[in-house]
Amino acid sequence: MAVSMADIQNLRKRTGAGMMDCKNALTESNGDFDKAIEIIRKKGQAFAAKRGDREASEGCVLAGSNNDFAALVALKCETDFVAINAEFVGLTTTILNAALANKPASLDALNEVEVDGRKIADLVTDRMGVTGEKMEIGAYETLSAPSVVFYIHPGNKLATIVGFNKAGVDTQVGKDVAMQIAAMNPVALTAEEVSEEIKARELNLAKEKALEAGKPANLIDKIAEGALTKFYKEFTLLQQEFIKNPKQNIEQYLQSVDKELTVVAFKRFSLNAE
Incomplete structure (x- = not known):
């Protein structure tokens, strides 16, 4: 049967399928819209099974x-x-x-x-x-959280969300912290929140490096603890240097705005290899 352009465009609007897919589905279903939609959906299911x-x-x-x-x-x-x-x-x-x-x-x-x-x-x-x-x-x-802020990095490959303990956080302050998370990829909010698995990994790496460098055996544990402290400063959000002012960490930056202001939670996801 003949399929009108209006019918094709209507089906495309309802399904998001391509023009040719809509035309073929309408032709196969003899113009029955519900059957045409089902044909398009079954095609999607077939692709899902094939490309799983x-x-x-x-x-x-x-x-x-x-x-x-x-x-x-x-x-x-x-x-x-x-x-x-x-x-x-x-x-x-x-x-x-x-x-x-x-x-x-x-x-x-x-x-x-x-x-x-x-x-x-x-x-x-x-x-x-x-x-x-x-x-x-x-x-x-x-x-x-009382205040929440989000940031989407240009290109739609990376985004962050962050929550603050107080309502009405200044827009620029919220954006600064959300962008800090995007750029610096902290593993936790504070040192106390770093997982035991990550702590053990960093301590072991530091010990291995110290041994390879020929450091005295009686100093290995102390050196490793110092490396872990450095790790906290680089990879926990509140201790990280503020990228817009390295003389402050994020905790100090927030307290310069409001002595009681802090971050209570954040999430980050990226499709980019890091």
């Missing part, structure tokens, strides 16, 4: 906030060509907005959130049928 073992290392990372709640979402795909596509970025934005509105507690819960009657997991699968690439939500992070 492929690596999705590219993608789009976005973050946002809703009052005292912030979320970060990474939608991953196989190639940068797809990652920068406006419709792919649009799907990532849709997922982020759904997360901000519904505040799901986990990635599994996020996949179950519905947008216009379709689960987010199904929207991602549908999009796979359009692009022919593996796609998956590679990260979903959230936090709640």
